[in-house]
Amino acid sequence: MKKRVTELTGVKEIARRANVSIATVDRVLHNRKGVSKHTKENILSIIKELNYEPNLLAQRLASRKILRLATLIPEISKETSFWDAPLKGIEQADKEIKQFGIIIDKYFYDQNKIESFVEQTKTILDSKPDGILLAPSFIEESVRFTDNCRKLNIPYVLIDSDLPNEGSLSYIGPNLYHSGYLAAHLVSYLIKNEEKILVINISREIDNQHHLLKKEEGFRAYFDNHKKNDAILKIDIRDTDLKSIEKHLSKIFSEHNDIKIVFVTNSRVSKVAHFIESKKKDVILIGYDFLKENIEYMDKGIIDFLVCQKPRQQGYRGLISLYQHLAFSSPVEKIYFMPIDILTIENSAFYRN
Amino acid sequence: MKKRVTELTGVKEIARRANVSIATVDRVLHNRKGVSKHTKENILSIIKELNYEPNLLAQRLASRKILRLATLIPEISKETSFWDAPLKGIEQADKEIKQFGIIIDKYFYDQNKIESFVEQTKTILDSKPDGILLAPSFIEESVRFTDNCRKLNIPYVLIDSDLPNEGSLSYIGPNLYHSGYLAAHLVSYLIKNEEKILVINISREIDNQHHLLKKEEGFRAYFDNHKKNDAILKIDIRDTDLKSIEKHLSKIFSEHNDIKIVFVTNSRVSKVAHFIESKKKDVILIGYDFLKENIEYMDKGIIDFLVCQKPRQQGYRGLISLYQHLAFSSPVEKIYFMPIDILTIENSAFYRN
């Protein structure tokens, strides 16, 4: 272990060469006023020549600024534990950047109550955070919220689903259409002639759920593109309790005895799995998300494939992006599509959410 | 943006409460001698009480130590561009931790020349680095090398393939057996009765290639466990040029006209794809690794599935682990199996290596 050689490229060195004080160099670096044009240009040329990069450690350490970020995502409900994963990612990011002078306030809303969402957005705006991470379930209300953010000059990052209006610092999440398309492609390998495919949407708010619609669209597009869409059945189930779901399923399975493949467009797939298992149906079951209950059915061989998009990473990356943008004004990818991961019983043990 | 509140949990605060100087606190924190038993215990109790966590920024900034890490991986050959990815990961890690006082020296060896490997290991040991990242292609020589590292007390991290001897700080790479097992499971969905599976190993050094053997073992194990291994053909091809490969393939395809699925145990799958394309064979082709040439054949529909294990991440994580271990003595996962990713034409565009 050697000793570190004294840095020859810091503000001090720049100041020495420019024959000014480090304060002046600092002013130039931060584009603050109070420096004559001549001096400024000289310093800039030296900075370029030295290829100077500020020391991030020292920068954060010396900065007395505190950044306050707010996160707004759905609360973890009994219906699905999906949002546990992004929250974990948020907590990890929190832990990592806490000592860099970042405070993260976490807000949650009820996915079944628009008012709870609106209320939380107001609280957040009142608190005037420096940046926001948002999972925008309700499209219209989210658009209104983000419009306000832009007026107040508060950068925001979207996760899990994008919004029609422009202006987010970044979108980090799935490309829903392609994720449905991929599932269809998988299915195409598995299906034989004369066998039917059943598509199932399960959600109280199917019509407001961008997610489900886009996925189904992608799924159907594949079969359209390959000219074999006549084999697709579909049901929408607007109740999320087991009983109702089983009733719907019983009905459709009794009407069609040649259903071979079942595609559930969201993480509720475990409820369908419960039905399949109890009725001992011989079908291939495909659904979404790396949830405990889903993995259990996969390990039992009931669920064959799960499509997953690193929800934990979404929370984590979202915050890190905000932080880097605010603290170092580093560039941020405008759209960061998460990989579309295919899980089976063999690789799920190695999956990193 | 508020001003930061003065930290109430630093060494200064500990010193104040213990009624000693910060130097003494520092001695306790680093377990150095020169502190009376009584004072030490008192300080330790205060540290615990305050739940003190050192400020990593300040720590690195104040440390005058320089850490020198060495990496040893195969050079990028004409045969395969696989090692480009881990190198990219190494370079990214380099960029990120450079300013934290880390110097990374990169060494390469020729995968076809054991001597080049041995030579490089000697150079590295002579340079006495503080830590080593190693991709151990040649098992015996690697064991000897790592044994020496342990004698010299130099921690090392293995990537891409593990070694039989204990003592690495961490292994970061695939679980080869399971990756083969997964491929077999995929195949099982695709195969119909009376159709044959062809397994192809392509490598000059098949018998020394832990990689190929383990994958094939996993692949076969799946069929053994499910009692249908009679349909598996296999060829070993010890020449890596297109001509030789095509000769072997022509022969076996002429002998068997019911081959429906082809499984190539490494990244050379594109060469098989070339054959399949030119002969217009109707088979399902499965292989390994997210290489440019492989993706091209996937986009053309010749290659159906690629199994991939984030080689870039392996290089990146390996270095970060070493760094964190050396700089902060943070705990490191002894074995970090990479996820087993399944790529198809639909999700490859979103893949992050």
Added chain:
DNA sequence: CTGATTTACGGGTACGTTAACGAATATATA
């Protein structure tokens, strides 16, 4: 008991950057 050594501790500077404060100079106003 004297001198040497060891033990236990504090003072202070450094790491590279930020930014408050104030001094000096230049320019505008009356």
Added chain:
DNA sequence: TATATATTCGTTAACGTACCCGTAAATCAG
């Protein structure tokens, strides 16, 4: 011309930790 006001810049104290160096007191050797 005297005074007010900008403009341009330097001095200096932080941020939290590491570690060199010095010294008083305790312990040891003879």
